Each structure stands twice: as structure tokens, then as C-alpha cells.
Amino acid sequence: MNVEAVELAQGVHWIGALDPDLREFDIILKTANGTTYNAYCVRGSEGVAVIDTVKENRAEDFFARLEQVAAYDEIKVIVLNHLEPDHTGALPELMRRAPNARLYISFKAQIMLKALLKSEELVYTTAKTGDTVSLGDRTLHFLHTPFLHWPDTQCTWLVESGILFSGDVFGCHFCDPRLFNDRVGDFRFSFEYYYQHIMRPFREHVLDALELIEPLDLRLIAPAHGPILRDAPGNYVRRYRQLAQPMLLNEAGDRAKTLLIFYLSSYGNTARMAQAVRDGAEEIDGVRASLFDLQGGEVAPFVDLVEEADGIAFGSPTINGDAVKPVWDLLSSLTMVNVREKLGAAFGSYGWSGEAVTMLEDRMRGLKLRVPVKGIRVKLIPTDEELTLCHAFGRELALHLTGQVTRKVITMEELNAQTSNSKEYLHA
Numbered sequence: 001m002n003v004e005a006v007e008l009a010q011g012v013h014w015i016g017a018l019d020p021d022l023r024e025f026d027i028i029l030k031t032a033n034g035t036t037y038n039a040y041c042v043r044g045s046e047g048v049a050v051i052d053t054v055k056e057n058r059a060e061d062f063f064a065r066l067e068q069v070a071a072y073d074e075i076k077v078i079v080l081n082h083l084e085p086d087h088t089g090a091l092p093e094l095m096r097r098a099p100n101a102r103l104y105i106s107f108k109a110q111i112m113l114k115a116l117l118k119s120e121e122l123v124y125t126t127a128k129t130g131d132t133v134s135l136g137d138r139t140l141h142f143l144h145t146p147f148l149h150w151p152d153t154q155c156t157w158l159v160e161s162g163i164l165f166s167g168d169v170f171g172c173h174f175c176d177p178r179l180f181n182d183r184v185g186d187f188r189f190s191f192e193y194y195y196q197h198i199m200r201p202f203r204e205h206v207l208d209a210l211e212l213i214e215p216l217d218l219r220l221i222a223p224a225h226g227p228i229l230r231d232a233p234g235n236y237v238r239r240y241r242q243l244a245q246p247m248l249l250n251e252a253g254d255r256a257k258t259l260l261i262f263y264l265s266s267y268g269n270t271a272r273m274a275q276a277v278r279d280g281a282e283e284i285d286g287v288r289a290s291l292f293d294l295q296g297g298e299v300a301p302f303v304d305l306v307e308e309a310d311g312i313a314f315g316s317p318t319i320n321g322d323a324v325k326p327v328w329d330l331l332s333s334l335t336m337v338n339v340r341e342k343l344g345a346a347f348g349s350y351g352w353s354g355e356a357v358t359m360l361e362d363r364m365r366g367l368k369l370r371v372p373v374k375g376i377r378v379k380l381i382p383t384d385e386e387l388t389l390c391h392a393f394g395r396e397l398a399l400h401l402t403g404q405v406t407r408k409v410i411t412m413e414e415l416n417a418q419t420s421n422s423k424e425y426l427h428a
């Protein structure tokens, strides 16, 4: 394989590695086009900086490229924009070969660095937005961009050259040895897919990062994966802005709270409960409740809705001791979006055991939703009295959404005291 370093600008080289055969990244991402681990070398009048490294199994290529453009004793600075192993696999060996280099990491990366290198006695410098390091005639300026994609992440701006070393931001898993966005194949799918899976759960952090990045006079974006964006780099910044904006118009109006009620029903019992919950919620001013039968829907559009909703409720029968699969499918898809602190609730009809409601509540708590109102279970066909309870349940959810009920902290004793009699929970 060709292991030439590739010049991006005078004194700036790509020294990363190609991984064309990778078909799955971090277990959860498909990588039909493989990936690249992009690392860079910047030469200044008073020293050399290496920005990021590569996955450990590609270290040989990285060092071969690095050695074409710098001697190890020239390296004064090693910048780690992100400490995930795909960018730090070659770090220990690089530190061994370049003992004059000082590490620069984001201030949020310290614990990770110690865990990564298994040492408490490391010498490094932490950086926050606005901090700089000089290479003589060139300046590295740090931008703190947490959660893109881990808490530790930062971007590094090479001021004089207008190059942003952006880490995972603006990256994608797409391997093409032609490297530059104006030369490689069509990578739009990979760019969008990467955003949806890596950046989307941290949409608010993307917006914060864009506030830092958009004012820059970008001449080139050098991400940690995929094509180097030298042709119209601003287009990718604008695309991130579009992707991070709310995708759907909030038809309920700016001040209304939205409650989405998803259900499945074998015999119409859970459906009747769902309708009563919806009717109860809609009685509260400032709440718009919507009902969706999961039997008739694809998961992806519902994920978009959930991302912008204030509360979600799931109605599921219990079948073979479990909630039904479409409900789990939707819940498992919610890892793609930020649902932290949204209101969650569950209800459902059951035949003999009725575990589904509790299981769904536990899962929602695991996703960091708040579940302030104990769910309702009804044995088989809901009576009028039980439908009244469902109605009251919907009202109470709406009152929580509008801040008219203060949050109640449920103790372990209360949690353990769950029984099949829903009435005692409803107004707890």
C-alpha cells in the first residue's frame, strides 16, 4: 500500500491511515466504504505538531507517513482532539519516539488520558476555548467542543492557514485514497449517516460548536475520518446547522407542550386506554396530545417526533411476560436522539402477569427520561372506572408537562411496593 504523506497546504500534511475493509465501527455503525483515521502534521518555524494519531492496528502506516515529513526530535506538540482509541491507538508509541513533545488535550480529557495510558504521572497541558500554542510562525488555537463525540472533544484551528482540525466533527466513515472531497466518490450518504448516529444525540452541543466554528474564515476542514473538505468547506458547516435545527414545525405552537402516545393493541383494550389517556391530557390547557398506533408506523419518523416532543407515553399489552416488539424497537431507536429529562409514561392491558408497564418504565428511566407518574395496568378489558383512571392519568401527565405538578421523588420502598392495583399509584 502507498504510504505517502499528503500535503494539504504548505507545511501541513495528512499522515493518517486507510482502513478500506472495515465494515462495522464501534459495533453500531455500518461502514460500507470502510473508513480513514486522519492524523496531521503541522510544521512551524519553531517546531512540529502532530494532531491526533490512528487506530493501533494502523500505527505502522501512520509512523511511515510521519517519518516522511518530520523527525521525531522536531515534534514539540501532540494535540489530541479526541481520545477515543481510533485516534489514540498510536499515542503511546508516538510519545516514546518523540520524548520532547508536550501533550495538549481538552480540560475534560484528563481522566480519559490517565485511563488510556494507565498512568497518573503524565505531563500534559489542558486547553479550553481561546487557548493557543505557538509553533513560531504558526498558531494552534483550541475550541472546546464537548460531546462531539465524547465529553473530551475539541477542535484545533490553525490560524494562519485557515485550517480546522475538527476531530469527529464533519467527519464520516468513507475510505477513498484520493482523500480530498473534490476528488473522492460520492460520500454524502456517509456524511449524513455519520451525523445521524454520532452527532445527533448531542444536537445542543452541535449548535454550541457551530457558534465557535461559523465565524472562522475556513479554507479547509481536516476531520478525523473521511474526506478532507477543501472544496467549499463552508457548505459542510451550513449542512450541520441545517441538521441540528429542529426538523419539524411545532404545530402546537411555541408555548404548547407536546405529549406523544404510542400504543399497540391486540384486542382493542390498550387502544381504548390510550384514547382515554389522550383525552385526559388534552383537557389541560397548553398541552397537545397525539396518538399513534405503532402497528401502522415506521420507527424513523417517530424518532424525529420524539426528538422534539416534551413527553412520550407507551401503551403495550403484556405478551409472554414482555412488552411487544414494536414498542421496544422504537425505544431502542431513541438512543439516536436526546431524550434526557423528557417525561415518560407507560400503560397497558394484560392477561395474567402484566410486566410490560414496569419494564417500559425501567427502560425509560435508563434512557434518562423522568417517569413521575406510576403507570396503569388493566386486566383484560378496561371497565368504565378504569378508563376514568386512564383519563386522570393523562391529565396528570399533562399537569407535569405544564409544571402544574411538582416532581415527586419515588423512594425505593414505593418502587418495591408496586402491585397490580393501579389506583394507589395514580395519585401518589
Ligand code: FEO
Binding pocket: 082, 084, 086, 087, 149, 150, 168, 224, 225
Ligand atoms: Fe472517531 Fe469518536 O472517534
